[in-house]
Amino acid sequence: MTEPDAAFHADAEPEWLHSHAHEPNLVVPPGDGSLLLVTDASHMHITPAWLSGLPQTHIEHCYIVSTGHGISGPFRFGGVRVADLLAHVNADACVHVDVVAADGFGTRLTRAEIADVSVERPPLLALTLDGDPLTRAAGLLRLIVPTETDDALKQVKWVARIEVR
Numbered sequence: 231m232t233e234p235d236a237a238f239h240a241d242a243e244p245e246w247l248h249s250h251a252h253e254p255n256l257v258v259p260p261g262d263g264s265l266l267l268v269t270d271a272s273h274m275h276i277t278p279a280w281l282s283g284l285p286q287t288h289i290e291h292c293y294i295v296s297t298g299h300g301i302s303g304p305f306r307f308g309g310v311r312v313a314d315l316l317a318h319v320n321a322d323a324c325v326h327v328d329v330v331a332a333d334g335f336g337t338r339l340t341r342a343e344i345a346d347v348s349v350e351r352p353p354l355l356a357l358t359l360d361g362d363p364l365t366r367a368a369g370l371l372r373l374i375v376p377t378e379t380d381d382a383l384k385q386v387k388w389v390a391r392i393e394v395r
């Protein structure tokens with residue numbers, strides 16, 4: 231168990247919480263796709279291999295919509311539903327979940343977004359892309375929010391921490 235750095239618990243809200251525009255970072259940050267899952271009860275180091283042992287969900291026809299750089303897709307992403315991960319660690323009674331990347335980018339998902347969306351297109355921690363393992367360059371491990379088709383600000387690549395509150 232690793233103690234999270236103090237800055238992460240600072241009262242100041244992170245910059246990404248209120249950002250309305252963002253140029254995608256083209257620099258792949260170091261890392262192997264593993265992440266820290268922080269709940270009120272525990273800190274868990276989670277690897278892509280461990281996640282691949284949980285029930286997998288596949289979602290067709292996903293698009294990454296960038297306001298400035300066009301649209302890519304359709305993609306078929308596979309991985310673990312955020313809701314399934316939270317249920318697995320008994321953290322599904324959350325208020326919101328912050329998903330923060332190794333490059334400081336991030337997004338906040340509400341409990342409603344995680345649990346109440348159509349069960350067919352839920353937020354996913356993606357491990358595969360079109361049937362192949364997701365590469366680090368392509369964002370391993372990547373949050374995919376299929377219902378977000380405005381600006382890709384929820385399609386967080388290189389997830390490094392998930393904070394459940």
Ligand SMILES: Nc1nc2c(c(=O)[nH]1)N[C@H]1C(S)=C(S)[C@@H](COP(=O)(O)O)O[C@H]1N2
Binds near residue numbers: 252294302331386388
């Ligand atoms: N970690 C991280 N994730 C990110 C970004 C980023 O800068 N860092 N940029 C976002 C933005 S603004 C866009 S448009 C998409 C780009 O995704 P793509 O590389 O698959 O086209 O990633 C999103 N996810």
Ligand SMILES: [Mo]
Binds near residue numbers: 296
């Ligand atoms: Mo973007």
